[in-house]
Amino acid sequence: MSSRKAALKSVPLVLDAETRAHDDHHASLRLWLRLLSCTGQIESRIRQRLQLSFNTTLPRFDLMAQLERAPEGLKMSELSQRLMVTGGNVTGITDGLEKEGLVVREVDIADRRINRVKLTSDGARQFRRMAAEHEQWIADLFSALSPRQKGHLMALLGELKAHVIGSKRGTTP
């Protein structure tokens, strides 16, 4: 109701360093939340479909996908590396798949510490069915973006990933 205007807060023409930092922090935070929610949504859709269509899970699917490209089988440790999960985890998932007959463990002749894991023919057949559908799901989920946009997104994520991985120093030397 007052008529005074002089007391309104001034709008600086040049933003100070602190303000810029604050804005950037905020932008990064929002970006991170969007990245997280985007990935989460897609992942949850895939899990859901894997469950509905094939009564399986993403980690199982991922493990089988690795095995499919390695007809000679993979060591547990190799699976662990490729799936970027711990060895104990691989043990558990492999147990489940083995119980369902989709996969077999074969003790290495030369070094009996080693377990070589292979797809059974049943597992291979089942995986091929799943892989085809899976690829289509992904294509559909990403169909909102043009090839050009996909390339752009790929590049931006590439830079981000490189920086994140590159700065992995300083934890426990």
Added chain:
Amino acid sequence: MSSRKAALKSVPLVLDAETRAHDDHHASLRLWLRLLSCTGQIESRIRQRLQLSFNTTLPRFDLMAQLERAPEGLKMSELSQRLMVTGGNVTGITDGLEKEGLVVREVDIADRRINRVKLTSDGARQFRRMAAEHEQWIADLFSALSPRQKGHLMALLGELKAHVIGSKRGTTP
């Protein structure tokens, strides 16, 4: 060894639909894997730091973050919605936080089915300490991108997310 050239497979000047579809599928798949690995890397870095610096976890942090913006407290169901996880999960995380005295459950006077969850003053203090560091971590992790690039990434992910969420029909109506 033959000198005949006519039998070489022709290279079409215009790619057929099948080839285009195949390439697009492949691009989508690679993009998805990169998205996944990027998010995973960042998430794992944050988890690691939360563990090292504050001996806590990401879900606990996220729950406390929600409570900080709601001094009157939140119902379990509200937490469930905001964190995008199931109610059972919220129960578990809240149990842990309550055991450590960072959070309290208060039964609603008017409707005794409702549990209102609040940060304790101890929890609030601890959260503020964590939040400041957390924001800095994020800013650092995303510092590889210019503000312009951040904006671009934000927009691309926005389109992707909108499409994914928009196509959520067709499961169980």
Added chain:
DNA sequence: CGCCAATACTTGAGGTGTCAAATACAAATG
């Protein structure tokens, strides 16, 4: 040969996550 460190994997405890069934309370209905 015999011991010992390194390697490959498994096990067990603890925190997340999901779903479906159980519990506790409230509201609507007759």
Added chain:
DNA sequence: CATTTGTATTTGACACCTCAAGTATTGGCG
């Protein structure tokens, strides 16, 4: 007011996932 219906949360069974400790087995070294 008693019964039914609905809502808020918890519980229990599984599946992941990590870390740290345990078990086998190998290969080197005295």
